[in-house]
Amino acid sequence: MAGQEQTYLYDMSEGNAQMRSLLGGKGANLAEMKRLGIPVPDGFTVSTAACIATMESGGEWPENLWEDVLSSLERLEERTGRSLGGDAEGRNPLLLSVRSGAVVSMPGMMDTILNLGIGDDTVEALGAEADNPRFAWDSYRRFLQMYGEVVEGVAPHAYEDELTALKSRRGVEQDTELSTEDLKELVETFKDVSRRELGRDLPTDPRDQLRGAISAVFDSWDTPRARVYRRANDIPDDLGTAVNVMQMVFGNRGDTSATGVCFTRNPSTGGKELYGEFLLNAQGEDVVAGIRTPKSLAEMEQVLPEAYEQLLQTMRDLEAHYKDMQDIEFTVEDGTLYLLQTRNGKRTAAAALRVARDMVSEGVLTQEEALERVEPSQLDQLLHPAIDPEHGKEPLVKGLPASPGAAVGEIVFDADTAAQRGGAGDPVVLVRYETTPDDIHGVIVAQGVLTAHGGMTSHAAVVARGMGKPCVAGASGIRINTAEKTLTVGDRTFSEGDQITLDGSTGEVYGEALELVPPQINEDFEAIVTWADEVRRLGVRANADTGEDAAKARELGAEGIGLCRTEHMFMASDRLPAVRRMILADTEEERAAALEEILPMQQEDFEAIFTAMKGLPVTVRLLDPPLHEFLPDLVEQSLLVQRLELTDGDADELARARTLLAQVKRLHEQNPMLGTRGCRLAMLYPEIPEMQTRAIVRAALAVREREGETAGVEIMIPLVAYSAELEAQRAVVERAVAEELESAGTDLDVTVGTMIELPRAAVVADQIAEHADFFSFGTNDLTQTGIGISRDDAEGGFLGAYVRDEVIPYNPFESIDRDGVGGLVRLGAERGRSTKPELKLGVCGEHGGDPASIGLFEELGLSYVSCSPYRVPIARFSAARAVLSQREGAEVRTDG
């Protein structure tokens, strides 16, 4: 490998698909196709190693790289029988495309220069050779614009303005309507534009142009938009890009030429059907950039029947070879098919599942391989809500269903506004005529994207699908006025901030906010997750506080409740009065009386949950939040008292408000997260856990009586820092359990455990384990105290900035901080088991549903994870993936 890293150039015939990290995805797959005998244009690849070396030396090319390029070029000239710049008379010129090719695909992010090698000396010969002078002059003007923009940095509008002006003078709409003479004029105009903008002519020596083009591709790796894309897609910044230098083939050589893109299966649904678009007499960029709206691939059968048949056969061959759905770019030059690219196709979540499941049915993949073809984030997308089918509204307009799912939000018309408002947490929908790679930062935070222009393979569609973000593209019925920030459909006009709803699965757009309904889970989904169950080791439970949530969790495959929070039962508006009486009680008797009122309500809640989960374990966490959470806010109450005072309000009301304010002040805490909550509260008021325990036991007995079976009762003590706390609370719980069972004259298994959610608890887990039947790692709180971050304060504040500025790689509340918080979980698990080797260890923070975090929990050998009901399938799937990657890791370690 060390030797290979010093090799900067590969002829296409030297590579293969495994050389992706050196040749980039495009280069490796082109070489692989050549190997398979599939027609691709000839050429060579400048490796990522050359790009990295150039970046590291601040832009200086490695020694000999240029000489190597020249000799590769010479070999290419020999093989093609053509020469760059043509012969002495400019005949038989070799034209080149210079394309970026990163290791991980970054569609539209990086630069490309086409038609390199055309010039005043060769344009006529090229036209003559093709018997199509118009094509030659069209290629020339394209080259001048592309080179000026990409290599020299001339602003795009400089050329576009002249093109638009010319079309306007000629009274035509389409570029294709311009005549050869028009294009000749445009070539001269473009030369003037470059001279005006740069103060000099563009280089005319094709070799100078080639060197400039390769450098420009290197540079495009490090543009802001590329960096934003990489961050959004977790692509490392130090991979670099390869550069593919290939003989041009021309889709714009006339009406027997074309260019197009296609997928071997439908990337939206996964269906095994024809899916693609093409443009006659066009170059590839015209399709991808969405500037002209292309035709469906099916129509190609009529106009280019032979190339069409050949394309279908090639699609079958490539899918069989790669064992995955392919995304293909092709060009037909004078009836001859050339493949310009193949890669595993991006697809929607639904498509990913369907393809994986179909390929198992087709015998192409094993079940375990199929699991590795689906990303947890794709399951997540399917669990997203859709528009309530009962809405009964007429769509405002219909576009292409470019990326499925439903989005509701306020209209914004530019990516900066989207980034700003969406970043602040407002739901926005980005509405654009068409999107460009520069809009990426707005797309990332928008709920969805609507464009007036472009097809299913336009930039907006590809990016949105990759992110699982709803997108409606090519909604040609809408008119956008960017200056006035309005969107008009017929006689209805919408302004920035108006509500809109997109249905990316149907292409429908609604001019109001519609209700969304929970996602539907289909058979593909069920199949994949059931295969995952056969592989995973970790148990998967759900966090649920109501019978309804518990039932949903069970339906989604939860094997129990890992966290039932009881405070939500206290918060319900019909219970708050009794809860407040309990808090405001002056004596233990008053408090006991108020608790007595709450008990039957709690019991009712527990009965619903235990009924839904009968036969499975339910971990009930006793009251956790500080008491002041049940009282009015300090600021509000202070203002109320002052208002009553200053406005001579009712004396009784004032007296009550003051009494309540005094209590609010008494219970107010500077840092409630670190305050009197969890078992600390229970230590001060043992009558609370006692009441809760009684309600739990009574509920379990009532359910068993009624249903013949009840849930497994696990009582969990929150916020334990000291083993003495757990010891004392366990005694309170056990006493109440014993009394209830004695008075009921029956038996019930009740286990008692604790949250490990404070760093101290992890450090002294050996001591705490003495009194615990189980641990559940509360990784939300452990993140807050372990890193010293208040989630409420940080996410909109420094933490957001840290993620944006890459101080930290991801938000530790979304995915567990492996080294820090993960280190504490590791410590807690090891020390807990040092006391009780059989100790049951769960996780009930939100990380319990996060795939990367589940990887760590598998590594630590925990017993189960618990997450919100809708993440249960993802957790089941991720737990299987964790087993597979542990196994691969183990194989690598064994091999090494």
Add this chain to the structure above:
Amino acid sequence: MAGQEQTYLYDMSEGNAQMRSLLGGKGANLAEMKRLGIPVPDGFTVSTAACIATMESGGEWPENLWEDVLSSLERLEERTGRSLGGDAEGRNPLLLSVRSGAVVSMPGMMDTILNLGIGDDTVEALGAEADNPRFAWDSYRRFLQMYGEVVEGVAPHAYEDELTALKSRRGVEQDTELSTEDLKELVETFKDVSRRELGRDLPTDPRDQLRGAISAVFDSWDTPRARVYRRANDIPDDLGTAVNVMQMVFGNRGDTSATGVCFTRNPSTGGKELYGEFLLNAQGEDVVAGIRTPKSLAEMEQVLPEAYEQLLQTMRDLEAHYKDMQDIEFTVEDGTLYLLQTRNGKRTAAAALRVARDMVSEGVLTQEEALERVEPSQLDQLLHPAIDPEHGKEPLVKGLPASPGAAVGEIVFDADTAAQRGGAGDPVVLVRYETTPDDIHGVIVAQGVLTAHGGMTSHAAVVARGMGKPCVAGASGIRINTAEKTLTVGDRTFSEGDQITLDGSTGEVYGEALELVPPQINEDFEAIVTWADEVRRLGVRANADTGEDAAKARELGAEGIGLCRTEHMFMASDRLPAVRRMILADTEEERAAALEEILPMQQEDFEAIFTAMKGLPVTVRLLDPPLHEFLPDLVEQSLLVQRLELTDGDADELARARTLLAQVKRLHEQNPMLGTRGCRLAMLYPEIPEMQTRAIVRAALAVREREGETAGVEIMIPLVAYSAELEAQRAVVERAVAEELESAGTDLDVTVGTMIELPRAAVVADQIAEHADFFSFGTNDLTQTGIGISRDDAEGGFLGAYVRDEVIPYNPFESIDRDGVGGLVRLGAERGRSTKPELKLGVCGEHGGDPASIGLFEELGLSYVSCSPYRVPIARFSAARAVLSQREGAEVRTDG
């Protein structure tokens, strides 16, 4: 040892001073004195093992214990030639004292029964034998009262009321003025009282009484007051007490009899002088309980010259033998001296230092032994403030200087109120007629104690001295009305809540709050701390934020500044406007301009500190608190805006108030402790650390220019959780340093390190160490996040309750939580050194001045501790003690 634990009884001649854990302090020392030939009453000791066995079996005596007691009694009867209950005619009776004797002295806490063996059958014979019938009847009535109260649980006032009534009928003041006939009547009355209160007679068989008395002493180990005392003095609950059964000797046998207590040196000053008190014709409890005010020991020379001489010789012998100051109880019976107890004397801090230093001069102790004779808490006392000598006020009244130091607080008249208000943090002075062991919970939290009655060795005085709490005792000029809660001196009357000041060193009491001044440190103190410097390994620095504090720290022996907090410089009222402008700045330029204003002020502060510390290192911590700390409180500002709104206030003022409120709300945090502070702030506003760094460097250069030498500059980044934070902040600091040095054209060594004050930082200390020249463990914050406790909220709340209810052994903010937070420090130190073995590791939390915590830091091999200037001597001393106890631990381990 296992065999010894089964032996429950020891005759006095079988023991020695080393058998303290089995015989208790009193029993072991009585046996030792007997061994030395010093006159002590004969007897035997029931061991602590018997007490523990009895407690463990729920009150049941171990098998054979009673038989063993009876046979020990039989041997005692043989040795004394007397018999319990007298002979057939009741002659020659053996009277016994039954005294508790714990392993660690708990003065006044436990029970004693005297005169056991007297009864209707023996009282006449005893009177005849002594030729003093009054003495016999006096002893009888004392026995009845004591047995009734201690063994049978009759309320004390039941007997006292009758005694008072009788004295009133007889028109006398003192018990001694009652006649024999009066006492005979009192005996009958007391029998009636017992019968009335208990519904039966007291037992009359002396053997039954003995069994009851021993059981009562066992039981007294577990009274609430004893538990409170043990908790306050860190005495384990499972030691148990021994019971000393000894022949009575009588100090109340007439005017050649006496009882007294004395110290071999002055326990207040440590001076080698006569110090003691005695009462003629009295029993020991009369002196200790402070019921009669005793006479100075010097007066004994006149009345009992022989016994006096013998006592002086015994004092010299005992001190020489024990190599420590002794606290002695004695009785003279008919001119013959008996020692009832000797023990190492409790002493004031000043006395402890003086005794230790004198004994080194006398050649009795080595320097290292002397270090072990002083407790860190004693040094602490000496560092307490005293009354400003310039006060110019007349004292209200003068009492005995019973425990030195000054106390200012509000008057409270009962221990419960003292416990409640003092526990809540209010400074209170407990004012009592006399204190009893039941007042202990009030004494613990009071600033000081004032009693109207009792001498220097009264309960109040002994307890207060032990706690280093100022006490004025026997202030006979005050009248206390407990019912109305008033204190009257002459015509001035004070109520509960009025301010009072005590000077425990002079006995003066002032009827107002006086100013206190910093403590003075004497030569004894200097000597001890200088010896400590020769032994200790840990460096000792101070936390100081001003030149003044730095100078004081250096004077007290600080070897540098371990923590200079720069936020205090921001808080100063003359700087707050510029600081607020900085916070409210809309643009980076405005912020930079405001910072530019602050820079010279910061520089000035640093110059003062660097000047004071020239030649020593100074660690400057960059800005730590969240910005909203510099703005008004949210509630206050909300109320202001509403008030201006409702009262049609000035429009400009309202607009300003609203703008400020908006900013306060924007910066408000739910949990500021976990919010945008420390380096998080600096990451968002790098111009702040840049400004601070410039100010530091300019100050260091200015001081070097002016003084020829400057301090060693160490810049510390606070609240680092991620190594990337330190890396980034280090870059900001280093850039600013480089720029300043370049523009000054000079050089300066600046090191950059970080606080380790978050659990994550400890866990990933290996990563953080890559970018750190030093670590300083911020154990205050590490305690807050490690245990999940907000100090502001917890100490008055659940944490106070935890300490009180013994859920945790001590407040983790006062002494480091060894297992939890200490575990994190250990982790951080180990991992940090795994990256950089030579990494300098300091501690700058308040634990840096806590002796127990210093023990841990020595064990972990840290480099230095840093604490507030006044704790520097204690840290120096404790660091030496830590070395000595490590060495002892190592020896024990080597031996084992």
